[in-house]
Amino acid sequence: MEKFKVLGISDEIIRSLNDMGFEEPTPIQEQAIPEAMAGNDLVGQAQTGTGKTAAFGIPLIEKVRHTGGRIQGVILTPTRELAIQVAEELNKLGQYANVFALPIYGGQEIGRQIKALRKNPQIIVATPGRLMDHMERRNIRLGDTKILILDEADEMLNMGFIDDIEKILKETPESRQTLLFSATMPRAIQNLSQKFLKNPTFVSIKAKEVTVPLVEQFYVEVPDRQKFDVLCRLLDIQAPELAIAFGRTKRRVDELSEALKKRGYSAEGIHGDLTQAKRDSVLRQFRDGVIDILVATDVAARGLDVSGVTHVYNFDIPQDAESYVHRIGRTGRAGNTGAALTFVIPRELDHLRSIERHTKRKIVRMPVPSLTDALEGQQKLAVEKLLRVIEEGNYDEYKGRAEELLNQSDSVALVSAALKLLTKEPDTTPVKLTEEAPLRARRDRNRPPQFNRRKGPGENRPPFNKNRSRPHA
Structure with missing residues (x-):
């Protein structure tokens, strides 16, 4: 202090x-x-x-x-x-x-x-x-x-x-x-x-000071039509406690949240077209851990501060470096580590490099996970569940039945059967999302301004549209 x-x-x-x-x-x-x-x-x-x-x-x-x-x-x-x-x-x-x-x-x-x-x-x-x-x-x-x-x-x-x-x-x-x-x-x-x-007075925090050091940053190069299957595999492998998936449009958020629910994930979406009561309800469920995955647009997630977010998935690559920093800043908070993974279609690789240059941070390429990787991830989770129960020691009432089973079956077969019951096998229910157009890298237009100098009366300012209707706040 x-x-x-x-x-x-x-x-x-x-x-x-x-x-x-x-x-x-x-x-x-x-x-x-x-x-x-x-x-x-x-x-x-x-x-x-x-x-x-x-x-x-x-x-x-x-x-x-x-x-x-x-x-x-x-x-x-x-x-x-x-x-x-x-x-x-x-x-x-x-x-x-x-x-x-x-x-x-x-x-x-x-x-x-x-x-x-x-x-x-x-x-x-x-x-x-x-x-x-x-x-x-x-x-x-x-x-x-x-x-x-x-x-x-x-x-x-x-x-x-x-x-x-x-x-x-x-x-x-x-x-x-x-x-x-x-x-x-x-x-x-x-x-x-x-x-x-x-x-x-002008004060500035440079990009290297705002890209959260506790967030591991990765990208996966994948065609748009394959993104959803890859996301599901990653969710099965990484098993995030709380995750935010960012979509570029309201349509994308609606389709993605519904598709995740269709495959058995606990997910809800938020964007600007929802009523305030609905948005409050979804955010409350996310904060309370009732839902594990929040699907959101950039605007809907502005100011969102939920502790315990372990993973951020950029289902669509952000528009610019500032949006990228804002998105990944939802995790890795209060001294905790986090992971951010961005899906990039081949034509967006230049855009990704532009984000790397602005944030002065290398984003590590991750290989596309397979169905086998997803299954192994779920098997690992099942093993962790078993070991956690053993560590807690709260299973005495099951010992008698276990001994009976061991007299009837091989111990390896019994443990294998238990793991099979505990393992969530990858869901391949067909899902189709509307494809989004790829983003292109843009030239940097954000040069540091000189705020000590005022414009003279003869200097032009860009005109504002005086007839623009007021947006709904």
Whole structure:
């Protein structure tokens, strides 16, 4: 905790950090917290899993902890899942500082949110669309905002929230402090920062610091039509305790989750078209271990933080290196090891090499497993089950029957029969998934921006579509 104390953090938050199991600041926290605590505007380039929520959450709580009444801090996030996740972490950080953060997002009954707003939270964590709804209804006024944070700004841009973000920023006082966090820095994000931030400090966590060192990374080169059979074999061989399989599209997630269930696996899918109640139900089942495999799109998994995920399967290769880092960061957490395996069709090998260059990490080729490998994997699991029962020693009531069987049959035959009963043989039920078009490697457009320089009045900015309808948050 000494390294946190050096950053000038109050005893109440230090106590919370201790309860949460923090030991020392991550690189983004070390760089961002002093700047934000000093009241400076800040641009942080960092992915999910680097500790950025605490990097902006600690200064935010320090700034609002002695205030009451109206909303003092606003955090904008691209998805409802991330809004909930960020609010939960802020409430843990602020538990001894009497600070309350309220998540505001689409899909939840608006009357329930209005009731919660009457309790005067100091902080709201909101998706842009739902926050605009409340502002238009006069349920939320941002005139007292002291600090505004844009989390995963590039993802909000990709989802079409740029117009809403600009409107929200214009409703806050010019004297506010603004922090912007983004995994990538496209031109539109640079323009946003130049327009609304005052001489911001720029901090960046390089790719080599965000590719989780405890995650073993592999790829399998396989045609699209064979991916599903290979996934099933891997599941039989590796027997993950909790696994996430990423699909590129909603259709892919639906087809893959149904196909897995058809072959007897405990799986469910989540994507943006599901109702909030359904998504909450699936995530609760996954967290509780009721289902073993979660099939998800990138957007649906944003902000997802489930402890105990042992394997990540990129059924479809991610769009870019940032998405790859985000996906594999779902495992290998809290000091635990994890494994990430990416399926690559031959025409996507250049795209894989591009990801390797950006992450500065070699992804190891794995041979395509056979049906024999899958069967051996299940046999190994059966042996482990038997040995575990022997180790636990809770089988005395079965000894008499075992002795009777040994008098009738050979011991090797008996153990072989037991293993056969315990072994799940590979299921080859025919399944057909709609093929996805291959991805091509793209040129790197994310050069580090120069945030100390503002654009002059004669310099062009890319136009925004003012007529774009607001996406549902």
